[in-house]
Amino acid sequence: MTVTSPMEHVASWYAASANSAPRRPALTGDIQCDVCVVGAGFTGISAALHLAEQGFQVVLLEASRVGFGASGRNGGQIVNSYSRDMDMIESRYGSETARVLGDMAFEGNRIIRERVADYGIDCDLRDGNLFAACNGKQMAGLREHKALWERYGHQQLELLEGEAVKREVGSDRYSGALVDHSGGHMHPLNLVLGQAAAFESLGGVIHEQTPVDRLTHGERVRLETPGGVVSAARVVMAGNAYLNGVLPELESKSMPCGTQIIVTEPLGEDRGRALLPNGLAVEDCNYLLDYYRLTADNRLLYGGGVNYGGQDPADIEAVIRPKMEKTFPGLKGVSIDYAWSGNFLMTLNRLPQFGVINDNVYYAQGYSGHGVTCTHLAGRLIAEVMTGREERFDAFAGLPHLPFPGGRMLRVPLSALGAWYYSTRDRLGF
Template sequence: MEHAPIRKPYAGLPSYYAATANRVTERPQLRGEERCDVAVVGAGFTGMSAALELAERGYSVIVVEGERVGWGASGRNGGQLVNGYSRQLSEVRKHYGAEAERQFGEIAREGSDIIRERVAKYGIECDLRDGNSIVGMHDAHMRFLRGRVEEWHRHGYTDVELLEGDAIRKVVNSDRYVGGYYDPRGGHMHSLNYVLGEAAAFEALGGRIFEQSRVTKVDRSARPVVHTAQGHIVANKVLVCGNAYLGDAAPDLSGRILPVSSQIIGTEILGKELLDELFPANAAVEDTRYIPDYYRRTADHRIIYGGGSVYGGIDPANITAKIMPQLLQTFPQLRNVKIDFVWAGNFALTMTRYPQVGRVSDSVYYSQGDSGHGVTTTQMLGRRLAEAIDGQLTKFDVFARLPYIPFVGGKLLRVPYCVIGSWYYGLRDKLGI
């Protein structure tokens, strides 16, 4: 599809997504008292996935959002459907046993399947495309990627294809890589338009969304109450889905994760011919480094290129200066390219890199900390939350029973601890070990 001309960005955000958003709907603030079966805190990927699932099951649901739908990481990310988790399945087996690995593996692709189901069912226009590739820069990366492909095949996902040497050029035409793998059930999309489409589908089923209504407190009694500055919601159950932007609504939950800023630039329109040469398979690409680059082409023939992390959620002073050298290492022929969009957003990191899912009371559930794999994982975990409300706990408990492990050094020292770790693993990447 062709995008509308660039206009005033959605919700004042500077991203490519905000400038090309469709279905821009302003929703009211929460004022006074509202009642419902389930109140959802946060109108991002997790919250809207759960809310839509619950509305489909016949529940009365209200979503309350501090800014606008998709304002946080859900509307600012790389738009990549990367199946799996931030840790490989063999790590699940190592820490939690073979049965946990089997359960994690069984639903490792469910998030991307949910996205495809909803795009088809509700006619969501979000430029969804199939395929993503994880690429390596040296032999150590390729040893890791061969292991990942073997792991995918062991869990029955035999369509994941190892691409060694020049075979990787079928996906990305760059001298930077020595191979990778291709997952046809990965993909990429216009993230903000997807979550806006979920919101529209939810409202069509009778759901209600209140924007510009930051949650200040969640009472966790048997009949929980969600409070904002000008109103409150009395519900039977509450889902807390604020992730890196939860703030003070639930300090005990926000204190368990670390906000991490990731930065992205968007080029000028480069044209179909050039992008067909650089991205022959029109797949999303992510490299294997500890702090990876991730990039893709857009429907209007630009490149969105992201990478870099700042622990603590503080954006660097010059995002273009940080990301542009990486883009030019990948595609040196773009040295004179103009950058039209520059933005950043925070994702929620956990100490274990596995999502945190559970209950803080019999009536209040939460999901957070997708650790950089949120596009697909949030969709799957939104369904887990809805199933739990419906009394189906089997798959919910796969995640809920994982032990919580706090960051080394606590809240005061978690940032320097993570910075030291990133230096160490970054050095290993540079040395090829």
């Protein structure tokens, strides 16, 4: 993989196929605004766009480029709900919290589609994703999952068993599957770039290559950058796994995790259709799951694995190629044109962290692998709470978040040990 500057996008297929976008100048001098958003990924851009639509004067600061982090590197899958199922939320946090969160579980998906339609965003949006069961226990779990989602009003689901799975995935690995016809996939970097352009069309201002070095709380928040200072009545911290110590009080309750993706050479339409006949995005049901889909130019994009602590493996292709070839033996030896990794932020309870510090610094982070949809929901909720509608934001903000056991020194080895345990159970079918 080509080494890139930390101020530029990684050398991914997304960056190579991205729509044209301007370079936004770094901040120079001192400015004031109603709201300063820190981080130009899905959370930050979603919040900024919602706020600009409601008349706020918004300035957005990005340490590198729009979509530099997970928002421009992920698998591109639109997966509904959260990283924890609603039954767990209900049993742990009560029926009222589950009701409010359940009412929002599919809203992020709708927001993405509204943005694409309203602003004419070209991001190769396609319908449908599939959860694949590798054994009987996982298939039983998918039946329960379907019934659970239907309790919360989601009816666009279809169970597939046995040979019916072959209608959607050309692999012998799976005993069954659950298709979510309302899900989908897209080019995530183009989605965030399109929303950034929409934000700017409403008068919003973006400064790239403008890291925040220091945040000082007060009636107006002061954000110091290498080239200037922003004074804002309110701030949205949306750096997720890339905040780099700006809000140290949150670090003990979250952990960056790396995931890796490879993209093949173009396979051609016929070969691509043999792998995924109807073009659905797929993720399996393992604890350390694999996920994959076809790109617009008929490449297979295949991801998987988790590196706790966010360190990159020395050879990404060596990690992911065996997983791809296990799923699709016919791709043995195919050329890999792109390989990259990126960090997402995980919390101990796998639910996102929302909150407010000092009454005017808002944050949303820690989507634990379900960020594509939940980030878009987060942006809407931040705009709601800033206009006096607090119930939905507070339902997330009220979720308790505990530090990882062992603190910063032990959170990586302990999490890796837990992942080994659950992945071993997956392999043995327990």
